[in-house]
Amino acid sequence: MTVYRKISLLMLAVFLLIYLLGALFYIQQARHDVQRELDGVAGLAQSLESPDGLPESVVSGMRHLTPAGDTGTEVSRDVPAWFSALIAREFHRPVVNGWQVDPADEVEEIWEGFLLVSGAYAIGTCLCFLALFVMVRRGMRTLASLSEAMGAISAGQLTSRLPRQQEQELDSLICRFNSMAEALQSEQQTVSRLLNELLRLQDREREHIARVLHDDLGQYLTGIRAQARSLLYDPGLNDRQKKQASDLAENCETIQRHFRHLLQDLHPLVMEQLGLGSAIRHLTEQWQQLSGLECRLAMDDRLPxxxxxxxxxxxxFLQEALNNVSRHANASCATLAVALNATELSIEVRDDGVGNDCLPDNAGLGVRSMRERARCLGGEVKFFSRMGEGTRIRLAVPLSRLCPIPGSIV
Structure with missing residues (x-):
C-alpha cells in the first residue's frame, strides 16, 4: 500500500470519527431544543381558545400545534423516519385545551440544519483531501526523482544531482543526497587515480624486469648454450660427456623458449619495435600456441x-580478455576483431564457451583491471554473456580520446 493511501485512510477514519462525535452532540442538543420548544408551545396552548372557535387560517398557521385528533399534520416526507424517531420519539405530546403539541416543524428545521452542516463538513473534507493529494504528490514526485537518482548512482553515474526544494524537509533530504553523491564521486576519482597510478607502476616494473632479464639472464643463457654447443666438437671428450653437453644445450634452448614467452608477457618488445598491430598479431599467435585454442583475428590495417x-x-586489455577465455570459458575458438570507423575504435573479443549469466556482477580482478584500462583509454567496455551462448566483450574508444595526430598509422 502506498503512503498516500495509508495517510488517506487514516485521515478518513479521523474525519469520520469527528463527524460521528459532532453528529452525536448535534442530536443531543437538538433533543434539548425540541423539549424546550415543546414546553413553551404547551404554555402557549393554555392561553389559546379551542381550535374549534378559531378561524381555519389561524389554526393552519400555528407552529407546533395541531387540533387534537387531526392526523393530517405528519412529519414532512423530506425528513427520514429514523431521524424523526431519533429526535422526537421519547417526547410526550400532551393535549392542551384542544390543541396537541406537535414537534414536526422543529424536527424538519433540525434536519435541514443537519444537512447543511453535513454538506459543509463534506466540502471541507474534500478540500482537505485535495490539499493532501497535491502536497503528497509533490513530495512523491521529489521522492521518485530521488529514487531515480539513487538508481543512477548505483549504476555508477555519480554525476547525478537533484535541484533544491522549497519544503525544508525535502530540501534537507536533497542536500544530504547531493553531498553523498559528491563524496562518492570524489572517492571514485581518488580511487581511479590510485588505480591508474598502480597500473602505470605495474607496467613500468614489468618493463624494467623484462629488460633486466633480457639483458642479463638472457645473455647468460645464450652463453651457456654456446659453450655447450662448442663442447660437442672438443676431441678430448668422450661420447658420454658429449651427450651431456648436447642435453645441456637442448635444455638451454627450452629455457630460452619459455624465457621469451615470459618476456612477452612481462613487456611486449615487439610493440616497441614494430607497433601495436604487429604486437596484437604476435599476441594471438602466442596465445594459440600456449592455450591450444583457435583464435581468429580480424584487424584493420590502419590504426590510429x-x-x-x-x-x-x-x-x-586484449591480453587479459584472451587469458580469461583460456582459463574460464571452456571454449574451442575465440574471435578478436579490431575495427576503425569515423568516430571510434571498436574492439570485440568473442568466444564459443559456456558463458556466464552473472557476468560482470561476479567479476574478478581481471575484469576490474579491464574496466580500469578502458577508463584510462577514455572508452567504455561492455560484457555480454549468457549461459550456453558464450561471452562477448566490446570496447569502444572515441577517436577524440586517442588521436593526437589524426590519420596516423601504427
Whole structure:
C-alpha cells in the first residue's frame, strides 16, 4: 500500500470519527431544543381558545400545534423516519385545551440544519483531501526523482544531482543526497587515480624486469648454450660427456623458449619495435600456441596513433580478455576483431564457451583491471554473456580520446 493511501485512510477514519462525535452532540442538543420548544408551545396552548372557535387560517398557521385528533399534520416526507424517531420519539405530546403539541416543524428545521452542516463538513473534507493529494504528490514526485537518482548512482553515474526544494524537509533530504553523491564521486576519482597510478607502476616494473632479464639472464643463457654447443666438437671428450653437453644445450634452448614467452608477457618488445598491430598479431599467435585454442583475428590495417601508455593499456586489455577465455570459458575458438570507423575504435573479443549469466556482477580482478584500462583509454567496455551462448566483450574508444595526430598509422 502506498503512503498516500495509508495517510488517506487514516485521515478518513479521523474525519469520520469527528463527524460521528459532532453528529452525536448535534442530536443531543437538538433533543434539548425540541423539549424546550415543546414546553413553551404547551404554555402557549393554555392561553389559546379551542381550535374549534378559531378561524381555519389561524389554526393552519400555528407552529407546533395541531387540533387534537387531526392526523393530517405528519412529519414532512423530506425528513427520514429514523431521524424523526431519533429526535422526537421519547417526547410526550400532551393535549392542551384542544390543541396537541406537535414537534414536526422543529424536527424538519433540525434536519435541514443537519444537512447543511453535513454538506459543509463534506466540502471541507474534500478540500482537505485535495490539499493532501497535491502536497503528497509533490513530495512523491521529489521522492521518485530521488529514487531515480539513487538508481543512477548505483549504476555508477555519480554525476547525478537533484535541484533544491522549497519544503525544508525535502530540501534537507536533497542536500544530504547531493553531498553523498559528491563524496562518492570524489572517492571514485581518488580511487581511479590510485588505480591508474598502480597500473602505470605495474607496467613500468614489468618493463624494467623484462629488460633486466633480457639483458642479463638472457645473455647468460645464450652463453651457456654456446659453450655447450662448442663442447660437442672438443676431441678430448668422450661420447658420454658429449651427450651431456648436447642435453645441456637442448635444455638451454627450452629455457630460452619459455624465457621469451615470459618476456612477452612481462613487456611486449615487439610493440616497441614494430607497433601495436604487429604486437596484437604476435599476441594471438602466442596465445594459440600456449592455450591450444583457435583464435581468429580480424584487424584493420590502419590504426590510429597511440601514446606509449595507451598502447600498453590496449595490449593488456586484449591480453587479459584472451587469458580469461583460456582459463574460464571452456571454449574451442575465440574471435578478436579490431575495427576503425569515423568516430571510434571498436574492439570485440568473442568466444564459443559456456558463458556466464552473472557476468560482470561476479567479476574478478581481471575484469576490474579491464574496466580500469578502458577508463584510462577514455572508452567504455561492455560484457555480454549468457549461459550456453558464450561471452562477448566490446570496447569502444572515441577517436577524440586517442588521436593526437589524426590519420596516423601504427
Amino acid at each position: 596513433e597511440f601514446t606509449g601508455e595507451q598502447q600498453t593499456h590496449l595490449y593488456r
